[in-house]
Every structure is written in structure tokens, then in C-alpha cells.
Amino acid sequence: MGWGEREVVGVEPSAGEQVSVSFRGVAMGVAPSEPGTDPRHIAQPSAPALLSYPQGELLRGGRPHRVLAGSLHYFRVHPAQWADRLGRLAAMGLNTVDTYVAWNVHEPHRGQVRFDGGRDLGRFFDLAQDAGLDVIVRPGPYICAEWDNGGLPAWLTGMPGMRPRSSYRPYLDEVARWLDILMPRITAAQAAYGGPVVAVQVENEYGSYGDDRGYLEWLRDALTGRGVGELLYTADGPTELMQDGGSLPGTLATATFGSEPAAAAALLRARRAGEPFLCAEFWNGWFDHWGEPHHVRSVDSAAAALAGILDAGGSVSVYMAHGGTNVGLGSGANHDGVRLQPTVTSYDSDAPVAENGALRPKFHRFRELLLAATGADPRPLPPDPPMLTPRTLLPVPGAGLLEGLTALAPATDWPHPPSFEELGQASGLVLYRAHPLVPAGTHELTVHGLHDRAQVFADGVPLGVLDRESGALPLTGTGRRIALDLLVENQGRINYGPLLGQGKGILGGVRIGPRLVHGWSVHGLPLDEWPQAEVERAPGVAPPAGGCGFATARLDVGTPADTFLALPGFGKGFVWVNGTLLGRHWEVGPQTTLYVPAPLLAAGRNTVTVLELERFGDRIELRDRPELGPPQEYVETFD
Structure with a gap:
């Protein structure tokens, strides 16, 4: 899940090992806590948080301030283009960039941790500061973001009995271990140390998922205990149910929405007197699923909603300001209760700054509104990037398909068809091959627990395609053994809702009529x-x-x-x-x-x-x- 970087260059620190990080050459050492223990032994910054709201008004360094942010995810943009895209956000009139941290990008396999190339958070923070932008970090550990598995590593959710996003102790232990590795890189870049990081989010829209208050409190303490001294906040939809489940006493509550800003402001102010109004995600566009329409939002509609937020005295983060690309196999999926909805490769999201950096009419309208709200001098507009001649x-x-795939990966033998998790594989394809004896006549071939899509071949001849909703097709036998191949594709792990963390591959078994097929030769093909x-x-x-x-x-x-x-x-x-x-x-x-x-x-x-x-x-x-x-x-x- 990255722009061409493939070598593992780091491993997790062992217990008690000091993590050394720096921001612009200022070295810091933070001793990680033992997983599962109270980490509150790391010193807080001596300087106060740069953002505060002592009388209900948002201040930056003691002066009235609006956060005018735009979402840009470093893992969706080629690192050679980070500076360009950050400069475009600044030219739109924004003063802040917000980004998620995708755990599965940095630790795709447990213990193999990377912060190089397109994963170099420190460099991203440097470039944001060079562009004159503050930074809001959303470290999750769950991020949704229409990203595979909501940013949680497949090895984590694939652990037997795992209960993510809860107070389940094995989950907390893994999160604690990950935060020991991640947080020194974020805390070193806080404003208190001269860096651009001014706020950190606690989890992500938890009120849309659960109501485990103890988990949220544990996570907030895990962040402050690892040195976060800047503003902490939660973000949830603008309903009582969502705010009840996701907000925390003493932590700024914000809302995520795309319309009716006055209603969202009224809800937050009624529940949280003395807190500033902040729209943590203003949905000015939307993402797409394969096989569904391309979502857009008109300039007039989006601009009217943004104006409403500003007129209500609110701060805002434009989601997305620049969407980028679900590079590789990073795109996640949703489930509407009936069927899987895989997300497309592009994450353009009809954002003001297009996938290739072009400035859309929405960019110019937003720029007018933002500059009018701040009175700031406009920055020069960057030109659209050049394009190759068509x-x-x-x-x-x-x-050929089957011949090529079997030649590329060695086979392992299994009595049953294993899941991706059993193979230690997060994404891509798995080719399952068996040689069942099929009696003469037509029989029903059934795949139980297919996640997500299987192309079925008998003796190399395509029989059809199965998916999660259609798990059977007719198979004609002649009384001899056949080569039965099922090429199964993981179309993206579910990133939102109660089905988060579901496994991939064949989770049940394969039957011909009532009889299970055993004896499989399996080729794992992790394409990314x-x-x-x-x-x-x-x-x-x-x-x-x-x-x-x-x-x-x-x-x-x-x-x-x-x-x-x-x-x-x-x-x-x-x-x-x-x-x-x-x-x-x-x-x-x-x-x-x-x-x-x-x-x-x-x-x-x-x-x-x-x-x-x-x-x-x-x-x-x-x-x-x-x-x-x-x-x-x-x-x-x-x-």
C-alpha cells in the first residue's frame, strides 16, 4: 500500500527500547510503555496547547482563531507531490491540513514497521509547515476513510476472537504497542516543540459504531500519556445518538456533516455550552463504489453549506480538500446490509483540488468564501499540472491467467480451503485448486462464506463467477476427476459499520452437491x-x-x-x-x-x-x- 516502496526498513522496538525521533533536527527520546499498562509516565510539553477555548471562543496562542482546514491523506498522494498539493490547499485560503494515519500502511505485517518514503510522517509535517499550514492528526487507530479495513491491519482483525474498537484486552494491548511506536513521531512535531501539529483526534466517529465509553477514555489517556499536549477532540455525526456514543466529557466535541450547518451548530451548543463550533468533516463531495454512479456535489450546494458554517462562527475541515488515489489495493468497501459495495480506485471525491491537482470551480468559490472570512491576502494560484499528450x-x-498465476507463487497444501488470514495475506488474489471426482450428470457447486468474488474453472474452462450474494452454480461431471480452480479476489475490506474486520477468501467450504471438497493446493497472490x-x-x-x-x-x-x-x-x-x-x-x-x-x-x-x-x-x-x-x-x- 504505497507508491512503489517495497523493502521493509524497520521493525517494532522491543520492550523498554527507546524510540528516537526528531522534528527538524530536534531529537527526542520517548520510552515506550509495556503493552496493556498505564502509559502516563511520559512528560507533557511545558508549553500550553496552542489551540484553546477558555471562554468558549477558539484561540490560537491567545488570539481569536478559526481552524480552516482541508483533509489530505499523505498515503493517497505520491510523496513527490506532497509539497505541491499542500501548496494548493494553502492557496485556497486554508490555514490547516488534517490527515489520518493508516496503521495498516505502516505495519502491514506485525512487527514490520515503516516510516520511509510515502510513509514518512515527519517529512509530511515538515512540508505542511513550509506551506504555512498547521496540522491536525487523526491517528485512529480506526480511521474509516473508505480505506481498507478502516486502517486496521488485517493481521490484527484476523486474530481469533479479536474485538476491535472496544475494551477487549488483546485489542488494547496491540493498540498500546502501536501507539508506543507511532506517537513519538507525532508528539515531536507538536506546536509546543516548534512543529505544526496543533490538534489530535481521539478515535474516529465512534458514536456511529459503539458506546464503549471505557475504550474511548482509555484511548484518550493513552494519547495524553504518550505526550500529546495539544488540543484533543472527538468527531461524530450531528445526531444525539452519535454524539452520545462518541463524545467524552472534558474533550472538545465536534461534528461531521455535509449540510444543515445551523442545525449541527445548535445541537453541539445545546450539548456543550462553552465549546466552539467545529465541523471536523465538511462533506463537499463523496466517494464511489464499483457499479454505482459517480457522486458529485454542485458548487452552489457545497458553497452554500460552507458559507453556513462560516456564518455560524464555525471552524471547518473540508473533506476532502484533495482526495488523491486509493493506490494499490488500499480501497475499502461498505456493506448496505444486503451486498458488498467495493470502493473504486480513485478517491477524487469531487474535491476542490482534483486527483491530478487541477483546480476546480469549487476551489475558486471556496477560496472566495475563506478569504472573505479571514481577510487574508490571497496567495498566488498554482497552474494546473502538465499532462502527457494523449x-x-x-x-x-x-x-495466460491460470498458467501465469500458478507459476508465480508456490503452492501450499491444505485439507480445506484456507482464508486469506490463515495464509497471512491481507489483499490480492488466492487461487484454490482441487481434483474432485465428479459423477456423471449436473451437480450444484456451492461455496460457503465466499469473500468476495470467485472465478470458477473446470479443467481450465471458465464456468462462471460467484460472489458473496450468489454462491452456487451448476457443474457437469463425467465420472472422472477434474481440475477445479477457484480464483478468489479480495475486493476491499469493509471499512465502516458492524462488519468491520470480516475475513477474506473462502471462510466456509466448497461442496459438490452435499459433499465437501477436500485436498486443496493453494497459491497466495498478494499483488500489492x-x-x-x-x-x-x-x-x-x-x-x-x-x-x-x-x-x-x-x-x-x-x-x-x-x-x-x-x-x-x-x-x-x-x-x-x-x-x-x-x-x-x-x-x-x-x-x-x-x-x-x-x-x-x-x-x-x-x-x-x-x-x-x-x-x-x-x-x-x-x-x-x-x-x-x-x-x-x-x-x-x-x-
């Missing part, structure tokens, strides 16, 4: 962990076969610039550029182009690699603008 690339078929050499090797590991599998295309570039990649005629699959996994493509839409940031390209020859699951097209196109699907106006709901 062109067509010709794909060259490589290894393949090194560049593996991606480059993949198309040649087996001969071309059929209309799907691997294909490559050559892209010659003079001066690298941004582009959007489209695959007309292709069905469903994954795309790499120079060994970096961009994400998924799928003909069901709404998204039809994938953003390729200029830093992924080199002057000269570049390689596009496609793993196509269903059907090759005859060309790959580079376009100079995104195509995210027919628009549908976003409508806010609270469920």
Missing part, C-alpha cells in the same frame, strides 16, 4: 506486495493462453508528466506502471481511467503491465483528463 498503446499478451522484478517477470512465466492473463505495453516518454490510463474493451483486473500497482480497473464503472502521477514515469521507456481476469481489449489509451463516470448529485444521509 496516445494509444498496443498491449502484448503474455502468460510484489516487487518490481516480480511484476516484470510475470508476463513471461508461461505462454499466452486464451483471452486473459498478463499483458504489457511500452510507453515512451520525453518529459514525464501526469496522465490518465484507460483500458477500453478490458473486463476486470489490475494495472502496474513500472512495477508500481496503480489499482483495480473494472468495466462496470463508474471509473474508467486510472491516474498515473508523473513521478511514476521516467524519461525514455516505461512499462505498463496488466493482469486481466476476464477479457483483453485491443488497446490501452492515455488520456489528458479523468473519466470517473456519469455524475449523480450526492445526497447526505445518516444511518
